Amino acid sequence: MRTIAHISDLHFGRHNLDVMENLLASIEKSRPDLVVISGDFTQRARHVEFAEARRFLDRIAVPKLVTPGNHDVPLYNLFHRYLRPFRKYDRYIAPLDQPLGFFQDDGLAVLGLNTARRFTRKNGRLSQVQISSIRRIFASVPRGTTKIIVTHHPLAVPDSEDSLELAGRAIAALKAIADAGVHLLLSGHHHRALSGPVTEVSSAGSILIVHAGTAISTRTRGVGGNSYNLIQIAHGQISVRVMEWGKGQGFVEAGIASYAFDGNRWRAK
Numbered sequence: 023m024r025t026i027a028h029i030s031d032l033h034f035g036r037h038n039l040d041v042m043e044n045l046l047a048s049i050e051k052s053r054p055d056l057v058v059i060s061g062d063f064t065q066r067a068r069h070v071e072f073a074e075a076r077r078f079l080d081r082i083a084v085p086k087l088v089t090p091g092n093h094d095v096p097l098y099n100l101f102h103r104y105l106r107p108f109r110k111y112d113r114y115i116a117p118l119d120q121p122l123g124f125f126q127d128d129g130l131a132v133l134g135l136n137t138a139r140r141f142t143r144k145n146g147r148l149s150q151v152q153i154s155s156i157r158r159i160f161a162s163v164p165r166g167t168t169k170i171i172v173t174h175h176p177l178a179v180p181d182s183e184d185s186l187e188l189a190g191r192a193i194a195a196l197k198a199i200a201d202a203g204v205h206l207l208l209s210g211h212h213h214r215a216l217s218g219p220v221t222e223v224s225s226a227g228s229i230l231i232v233h234a235g236t237a238i239s240t241r242t243r244g245v246g247g248n249s250y251n252l253i254q255i256a257h258g259q260i261s262v263r264v265m266e267w268g269k270g271q272g273f274v275e276a277g278i279a280s281y282a283f284d285g286n287r288w289r290a291k
């Protein structure tokens with residue numbers, strides 16, 4: 023069995039220190055094999071915010087896979103926004119396209135794709151190059167491996183949910199994702215925890231979609247509180263526990279959804 027702690031939208035600069043300390047304690051207690059952080063590390067992409075995010079990452083002892091969000095691109099410094107949008111992210115968090123963008127062990131293959139863009143401040147998108155890399159990267163992954171893609175902006179919404187704004191080129195990306203046999207998509211951005219299969223992508227099967235809430239920021243947007251996802255993967259079964267901040271109790275399980283894969287489709291159990 024593998025356990026992934028999926029956290030997102032930390033927004034250092036608009037974060038709650040008490041929630042952050044409890045999050046670190048909760049992650050340590052859960053003993054994940056991997057911590058995935060799906061972007062929006064900062065509120066305004068300031069040095070001080072990135073430095074706090076770096077200190078936070080350094081306190082997580084297990085492997086981490088990270089990808090940036092739209093808030094990690096400078097908004098007001100137009101020079102840096104247009105010419106070097108990921109300069110601070112590269113310096114403080116991880117050089118883009120370096121090892122922290124791909125994780126593989128004998129059960130998991132997890133690819134992070136950057137959807138944040140200098141010109142589209144909010145919505146983000148994938149490039150054609152990134153989309154074609156999906157088939158190539160997963161082609162060499164052994165059978166029996168659970169294949170996962172992490173983006174900040176979601177590429178799909180579960181069938182059971184109302185539509186939400188998706189990353190640009192999501193339709194083309196989903197075709198490549200289905201062709202590559204990717205099982206699971208993790209994302210953030212909307213600050214809402216939800217999960218479920220999406221079937222409209224391919225007549226042959228479905229993909230499991232998991233969105234994370236905001237882990238420690240005060241930007242909870244009135245839909246649930248602070249939360250992160252604890253994802254357990256074993257033999258074609260995936261469970262998604264939403265761990266929600268409860269004042270005085272730390273992060274506690276607020277709900278669990280379980281899914282089984284029949285070789286083509288995910289079904290809620």
Ligand SMILES: [Fe+2]
Pocket residue numbers: 031033062091093211212213
């Ligand atoms: Fe966010």
Ligand SMILES: [Fe+2]
Pocket residue numbers: 062091092093174210211212
């Ligand atoms: Fe975002």
